C-alpha cells in the first residue's frame with residue numbers, strides 16, 4: 004500500500020458514485036427536465052403533445068424495459084410488445100372494471116406484466132441466445148392468443164377494450180397537456196429508478212451474466228435469481244408503458260397495437276439507440292417516433308413526392324428503419340448513445356468549447 | 358506447513374468422465390489453511406476439471422468433498438459454492454468485458470451485498486451505504502494490485518496481462534477462505550509473471566489467503582508453493598514439497614514423456 008488518504012475517501016466515493024457524477028450530465032439532465040416540464044407543454048401544439056411526445060415517452064419506457072433484459076442482462080427477447088399488452092389490458096380491467104384509482108391501476112398493470120414476464124423468463128434458465136429468442140416469440144403468440152380469446156379479459160370483441168375517461172380524485176385528465184403531464188410524471192421517476200438499478204449491484208450482475216455467464220455464477224451471481232429479476236423488471240416497464248400508451252394515446256386497448264412487428268420495432272429501437280444504455284432507449288424511441296414524420300414532412304416534400312400513397316410511405320419507413328438497424332449493427336453496435344459519447348469526449352478535448 | 362491441522366478443503370476419490378474419457382480417476386487432494394498449494398501436470402491431465410468439480414460446475418460421478426471439516430453435497434450450484442467462501446480465476450480470460458475494472462471487481466463482492474431492489478432503485482438508505490462501503494473495499498484491492506490507472510477502463514480493451522490481474526482482484530474481492538487460480542500466469546512475459554507471483558505471495562503472506570493454483574511454469578511453482586500435487590491422465594501421480602517433487606521419478610517421466618511427444 005503506497006498511501007491511504009483516510010477521511011478523504013468516503014467523501015470522494017460518495018461523490019463519485021452519485022447518479023450523475025459529471026457536472027455536464029447533471030446540467031444536461033436539468034435542462035431536459037426543464038424543457039420537458041416547463042417548456043414543451045407550453046410551446047408544443049396539441050398534435051405534437053398527443054401524437055409525438057406521449058408515444059415518444061411511452062416507447063422510451065418500453066425500450067428501457069427491453070434494454071434491461073437484452074442490453075444489460077443479455078437475454079434477447081422478441082416478445083416485448085406482448086408484455087406491454089398484458090399491462091395495457093390489466094390496467095384497463097383494474098381501472099375500468101374494478102374502479103381502482105388511476106395510478107395504482109397503471110402500476111398494477113406493470114405488476115401483472117412483471118408476473119407474466121417472470122413466468123416466460125423461466126426458459127432462460129435452460130436456453131440461451133437464438134433458442135431463447137424463439138421462446139420469447141412463443142410468449143408473443145401465446146399472450147396475443149389468450150388476450151383475444153379469453154373473453155374475461157378482452158370482452159370478446161376482437162380484443163378491443165375502450166379506455167374510460169381518465170381522472171385522479173375527480174381531476175379529469177382530458178386535454179393533451181394533462182395527458183402529457185400524466186405520462187411524464189410516471190416516466191421520469193421510473194427512468195431515474197431504472198438508471199439507479201443499472202448502475203448498482205443489480206445492473207452489474209446483469210452485465211456479468213451478459214458478458215460471461217459461467218464465470219458470473221462461479222463468482223457468486225445466481226443466474227436463476229438475476230435472470231428472473233431481469234424478466235420481471237423488464238416486463239414491469241413494458242407493462243406500465245403499454246398501460247399508458249393505451250390510456251393516454253390510443254384510448255383503447257387493441258391487440259394489434261402490440262403485435263410482433265411492435266416487438267421488433269422496440270428491439271430495433273435499442274439497437275439503433277444503444278444497447279445497455281439508458282439514454283439509448285430515448286434516442287431509439289425518439290428516432291422511431293420521429294422517422295415517419297420526417298419522411299412525410301421533409302424527405303418526400305424535398306423530393307417533390309407529396310403524392311406518394313400512404314401504404315408506400317409505411318414501407319419506406321420500414322426500409323429506412325431496417326437499413327439503419329443493419330447500419331448500426333455493423334458500424335456502431337453500441338448505437339446512437341455511443342455516438343453521443345464520442346461527441347462529448349471530443350467536446351471535452353476541444354480547446355475552445357464555448 | 359504442518360500436516361496435522363485439519364485441511365480447509367479435502368476432496369476424496371473423485372471420479373468423473375466425459376463420454377468414454379475418464380478425466381479424473383479417483384483423485385484425492387487436500388488444501389491446508391494458510392498454504393499455497395499447486396496442482397501441476399501435462400495438458401489434459403484433469404487440473405481444470407478438478408477446479409470445476411470443486412466449484413460445482415461439474416458433478417463428479419463418485420467421491421466426497423469436505424470444506425472446513427464438513428461434507429458438502431457433490432452436486433451444488435456454483436454460486437452456493439461461492440457463498441461458502443471459494444473463489445476462482447479462469448484459464449481463459451473470463452472478465453466481464455463490457456464493464457469497467459472497478460465494476461468487475463465489485464461483482465466479486467456480490468455475495469456480500471444484500472440491499473433490495475427498491476433500495477437500489479431509489480439509491481437510498483442501505484443501498485447507498487452498501488455501494489460506498491463496498492466501493493472502498495474494491496479500491497483497496499485496486500491499490501493492492503497497483504491498477505489504479507485502469508480502474509475506470511472497460512476491461513475488454515485491456516492488455517492480456519492486466520486482464521489476468523483484474524481477474525485476480527475479482528477473485529480476492531469476495532474475501533474468500535480459499536482462492537482457486539487456474540493458470541494465473543499463462544501466456545505472460547517474465548516481468549508480468551513476476552508481478553503476479555508477487556501478488557499471489559502477498560495475498561498469502563500479508564492478507565492470509567489460502568491459495569490453490571494451477572501453473573505450468575515450474576520455476577514459479579517451485580519458488581512460491583508450499584506443496585505440489587501432480588496429475589497425469591486423470592490420476593494423481595505424486596504429492597509433496599517442491600524438493601520431493603523435483604526428484605520424483607514418476608513426475609520426471611510424465612514430463613519427459615510429454616516433451617518427447619511434442
Ligand SMILES: Nc1ncnc2c1ncn2[C@@H]1O[C@H](COP(=O)(O)OP(=O)(O)O)[C@@H](O)[C@H]1O
Nearest residue numbers: 375378380398399400401402403404405406407
Ligand atoms: N466439458 C467437457 N466435456 C468433454 N470433455 C471434457 C470437458 N472438460 C474437460 N474435458 C476433458 O477432460 C480432460 C481434462 O481436461 P482439463 O481438466 O481441462 O485438463 P487440464 O489439466 O489441461 O486443465 C481433457 O481430455 C478434456 O478434453
Ligand SMILES: [Mg+2]
Nearest residue numbers: 404405406448
Ligand atoms: Mg486447464
